[in-house]
Amino acid sequence: MDWGMKNRLGRIIKGGRTVMLAIDHGYFLGPISKLEDPGKAVSQLIPFADALMPTRGVLRNCIDASADVPIVLRVSGGNSIVGKDLSREGITTSIEEAIRLNVSAVAFSIYVGAESEHQTLMAFSELVNQAERYGIPALAVTAVGKELEKRDARFLGLSCRIAAELGARFIKTYYCDNFEKVVEGTSVPLVIAGGPRMETDLDVLQVVSNAIKNGAAGVDMGRNVWQNERPVAMIKAIRAIVHENMDVADAHKLFLG
Ligand code: 5RP
Numbered sequence: 402m403d404w405g406m407k408n409r410l411g412r413i414i415k416g417g418r419t420v421m422l423a424i425d426h427g428y429f430l431g432p433i434s435k436l437e438d439p440g441k442a443v444s445q446l447i448p449f450a451d452a453l454m455p456t457r458g459v460l461r462n463c464i465d466a467s468a469d470v471p472i473v474l475r476v477s478g479g480n481s482i483v484g485k486d487l488s489r490e491g492i493t494t495s496i497e498e499a500i501r502l503n504v505s506a507v508a509f510s511i512y513v514g515a516e517s518e519h520q521t522l523m524a525f526s527e528l529v530n531q532a533e534r535y536g537i538p539a540l541a542v543t544a545v546g547k548e549l550e551k552r553d554a555r556f557l558g559l560s561c562r563i564a565a566e567l568g569a570r571f572i573k574t575y576y577c578d579n580f581e582k583v584v585e586g587t588s589v590p591l592v593i594a595g596g597p598r599m600e601t602d603l604d605v606l607q608v609v610s611n612a613i614k615n616g617a618a619g620v621d622m623g624r625n626v627w628q629n630e631r632p633v634a635m636i637k638a639i640r641a642i643v644h645e646n647m648d649v650a651d652a653h654k655l656f657l658g
Contacts, residue, residue, distance in 0.1 A: 405536030409505040410570060412471045413452040413538075414590055414618055418643050420636065421592060422450035423623035424459060425475035425508070428493075430482050435628045439463045442627045449636045452505065454621060457494050460502060471505035473540055473621075476528065477521075487546040488515030491524050496531040507532050508573070510544040513560040514551070522567060529568035538570035542594075545575070549596065554579035561587040573621045576612040584616035591617050595625035602635065603653055609642045610649045619643045634658060 402410075413419055424439050436442050439455065440463030447453065447470050454473045455464060476494040480487050490510050499507050509528050511521045525541055532539045541564035545551040552575040561583055564572050571590045574583065584591060593612045599605050605625045612620070620639060629635040638656035641647035647655070 403536050406533075406538060406570070409471070409536065410538050412505050413473065414571065415451060416644075417590075417618060418613075419451045419590075419592060419619035419621075420449070420640050420643050421452040421454055421473060421619065421621035422446055422626060422636070423454045423594065423621050424627070425454050425456050426623055427459065428456045428475060428478045429480050429487070433624075436623075440465075442632075445633055446627065446636050449633070449640055451619070452621075454508060454623075457498060457502060472502065473506040473508050474499050474502060474504040475509075476507045477509040477524070477542075486516050488512035488517040488521060488544070490517070490521055490544075492528055496528075496535065496537070499532075499537065500535060504537065506538040506540050506570070508540040508542055510542040511560065511564055511567075512544050512546065513563060514556070515546060522563065525564070525569075526567045533568065539568065540571050540573055541567070541569035542573040543575070552577050552596075554582045558583045558586050561591065565589045571618070576608050576615075576617070580612060580615040580617070590619075592619045592621040593617050595620070595622035598624050598628050602629065602656055603649070605629075605635065606638055606642060606649050606652045606656065609639050610652070613643055613646070631656070 439459045452471045456475045477490045478493040479491045509525045529539045543560035565587050576593045634656045638652040642652050
């Protein structure tokens with residue numbers, strides 16, 4: 402691996418683990434609860450994040466340019482939660498813009514099995530071609546759209562494997578039963594999304610712990626962190642599990658303070 406690629410990935414995934422903070426939701430969900438003002442929502446969380454995942458608009462307008470945090474730039478979009486086909490995403494942001502914004506990686510959603518499967522897989526491949534030219538890692542997000550029930554090892558294993566084959570340097574997916582099978586079939590690091598807010602704080606910590614124990618490199622979570630009533634306590638507890646292998650009970654105590 403070239404030095405630049407290694408350096409960028411190494412700034413995001415430290416010692417094999419990472420706690421990424423996703424704040425890209427507005428690109429198709431609009432101003433969702435607690436992310437109406439992304440700058441305000443994350444300013445106190447940035448010191449505990451190994452990387453931040455915004456779109457270029459949020460990065461430019463809401464994030465302090467002196468913030469010392471690697472950026473994984475969401476460069477896909479073109480759809481909305483009220484549109485007909487949530488899978489119809491393309492590249493929204495050029496590689497030159499990503500370089501101008503000094504990003505450490507670019508992120509793109511692929512929709513395996515959806516109407517726009519071919520379009521998103523080809524666009525992701527094109528993004529990999531462009532990003533590799535400059536030593537920038539591409540993150541594939543294995544999106545499921547509104548069909549949350551798709552999150553099983555068979556579907557996610559297929560999506561992750563395809564993403565890795567097309568050149569993803571790391572992948573954002575979901576935790577599921579038999580997650581180790583997904584890891585086994587994918588040759589690059591996996592980070593997990595949180596999805597919609599879980600029922601309890603303990604559930605969030607349990608999912609993170611299970612994911613780490615079963616081979617995830619970390620998390621790229623959004624709603625289950627900044628929609629929490631105590632987001633700083635939550636990201637600190639997640640960090641303890643990811644970076645210190647803290648068990649769930651201790652992480653929960655840490656969360657409760
Ligand atoms: C959709 C996404 C989201 O925009 C986001 O990054 C997901 O984070 P979370 O589910 O943890 O809120 O990737 O596919």
